Amino acid sequence: MNLYKLSDKIYYSEYEQERDRPALGYIKGDRFSIAVDSGHSDEHVKEFYDLLNKEGLELPSLTIITHWHWDHSFAMHAISGLSIANRRTDRYLKDFISKQNEEYEKQFLSWDPSIALEYRDDKPIIVKQADIVYDGSLRIDAGNTPIIVFEAISPHTDDASLVYLPKEKVLFFGDAISGVFPTWEADPSLTRGLVETLETLDMDYCIGGHWPIYTKEELLKQLKESI
Numbered sequence: 537m538n539l540y541k542l543s544d545k546i547y548y549s550e551y552e553q554e555r556d557r558p559a560l561g562y563i564k565g566d567r568f569s570i571a572v573d574s575g576h577s578d579e580h581v582k583e584f585y586d587l588l589n590k591e592g593l594e595l596p597s598l599t600i601i602t603h604w605h606w607d608h609s610f611a612m613h614a615i616s617g618l619s620i621a622n623r624r625t626d627r628y629l630k631d632f633i634s635k636q637n638e639e640y641e642k643q644f645l646s647w648d649p650s651i652a653l654e655y656r657d658d659k660p661i662i663v664k665q666a667d668i669v670y671d672g673s674l675r676i677d678a679g680n681t682p683i684i685v686f687e688a689i690s691p692h693t694d695d696a697s698l699v700y701l702p703k704e705k706v707l708f709f710g711d712a713i714s715g716v717f718p719t720w721e722a723d724p725s726l727t728r729g730l731v732e733t734l735e736t737l738d739m740d741y742c743i744g745g746h747w748p749i750y751t752k753e754e755l756l757k758q759l760k761e762s763i
């Protein structure tokens with residue numbers, strides 16, 4: 537796994553297909569740092585923190601979760617600092633915890649080979665609800681680095697949070713651009729809703745979970761072609 541530097545304030549890790557590990561974001565404010573997504577498991581977040589340590593970057597005080605899916609949220613128990621999610625994401629996590637037993641965990645591991653691989657050798661599945669839950673939108677200033685976290689329409693899930701940095705002109709969008717798991721079918725009206733949101737944002741770069749980095753134009757072109 538590599539760590540990529542987009543600017544003095546923005547970093548992101550390499551994504552991995554085999555274990556479906558998404559790119560994890562890192563925002564370096566003047567006062568504190570924020571991560572975008574916690575990762576697939578404690579192993580994933582530990583590897584990410586090792587990369588931050590190697591770069592001399594302090595561990596995040598906050599971790600924003602882009603949506604409830606396991607590969608983005610199931611390392612929440614192992615993060616440094618506190619986690620933030622919207623209310624829907626938090627409810628999905630609560631729902632998973634309420635169903636969790638041996639049988640349900642077996643089912644979970646069969647949802648996708650990448651999950652079985654991440655949780656091989658009976659690795660415990662530890663799910664946690666968010667420390668901070670927001671509705672609608674949330675503004676955070678990490679020190680000369682304003683961040684707007686907001687709920688958005690997405691064809692992937694109904695609990696998408698986008699993480700927008702107006703000063704840096706960067707967006708972290710999680711998996712918001714893809715269709716639903718596991719068929720990846722996208723409802724065109726939801727994709728249209730997402731396009732309308734993205735068009736309003738003044739941004740140069742867009743960083744998602746499982747794709748190379750996009751410019752705004754590239755991302756919008758791809759989404760419009762998919763409708």
Ligand SMILES: [Zn+2]
Pocket residue numbers: 603605692711
């Ligand atoms: Zn997802």
